[in-house]
Amino acid sequence: NAGVMQNPRHLVRRRGQEARLRCSPMKGHSHVYWYRQLPEEGLKFMVYLQKENIIDESGMPKERFSAEFPKEGPSILRIQQVVRGDSAAYFCASSPGLAGQPQHFGDGTRLSIL
Amino acid sequence: QKEVEQNSGPLSVPEGAIASLNCTYSDRVSQSFFWYRQYSGKSPELIMSIYSNGDKEDGRFTAQLNKASQYVSLLIRDSQPSDSATYLCAVIFTGGGNKLTFGTGTQLKVEL
Numbered sequence: 001n002a003g004v005m006q007n008p009r010h011l012v013r014r015r016g017q018e019a020r021l022r023c024s025p026m027k028g029h030s031h032v033y034w035y036r037q038l039p040e041e042g043l044k045f046m047v048y049l050q051k052e053n054i055i056d057e058s059g060m061p062k063e064r065f066s067a068e069f070p071k072e073g074p075s076i077l078r079i080q081q082v083v084r085g086d087s088a089a090y091f092c093a094s095s096p097g098l099a100g101q102p103q104h105f106g107d108g109t110r111l112s113i114l
Numbered sequence: 115q116k117e118v119e120q121n122s123g124p125l126s127v128p129e130g131a132i133a134s135l136n137c138t139y140s141d142r143v144s145q146s147f148f149w150y151r152q153y154s155g156k157s158p159e160l161i162m163s164i165y166s167n168g169d170k171e172d173g174r175f176t177a178q179l180n181k182a183s184q185y186v187s188l189l190i191r192d193s194q195p196s197d198s199a200t201y202l203c204a205v206i207f208t209g210g211g212n213k214l215t216f217g218t219g220t221q222l223k224v225e226l
Contacts, residue, residue, distance in 0.1 A: 042202075042216050103160075
């Protein structure tokens with residue numbers, strides 16, 4: 001499967017735990033984006049990364065959220081000390097290097113906080 | 115605040131009809147526009163991208179862009195029940211990096 005791969009598909013955490021969401025971009029893509037879709041709301045940009053660089057994190061909450069895209073391995077979105085309001089679908093997208101190119105989405109991770 | 119506006123619908127059309135979905139955006143100089151389809155509980159799927167004024171056709175889908183009026187539309191010809199989904203308009207605003215700004219989506223229902 002050459003598409004954007006996200007795992008896990010579903011993740012259940014209790015309040016106060018940590019959530020780690022993983023994303024491997026489409027083959028040949030070097031840019032990764034994370035979006036969040038809250039229940040009954042639209043998709044909101046969170047962060048844009050290239051290998052070893054955060055390009056734009058203007059959509060990331062200031063606390064508890066972090067993202068990385070290491071030289072080797074998938075991009076990770078990390079949420080510390082999760083709260084009920086973090087329950088959402090988190091989508092990763094990837095694109096080639098050129099600006100303005102279409103972004104292709106993975107299947108998402110549905111995060112539920114108990 | 116750069117915004118993308120869509121009518122939330124639902125938009126109901128009979129099978130075989132043309133469905134017309136509209137989107138307006140707030141920045142006149144934006145360059146990149148996209149339509150995504152999202153089925154309930156699924157991820158967004160890219161349908162069309164358009165970058166210059168005019169029409170772009172791909173199968174039953176036609177995207178129309180008018181930068182002077184700041185709107186982009188999607189026409190779906192010969193609508194099928196399988197087209198029933200939420201259609202998301204997305205814009206990459208000039209100077210906003212490479213991030214997509216989405217509208218809230220229009221729910222389309224194609225009725226038998």
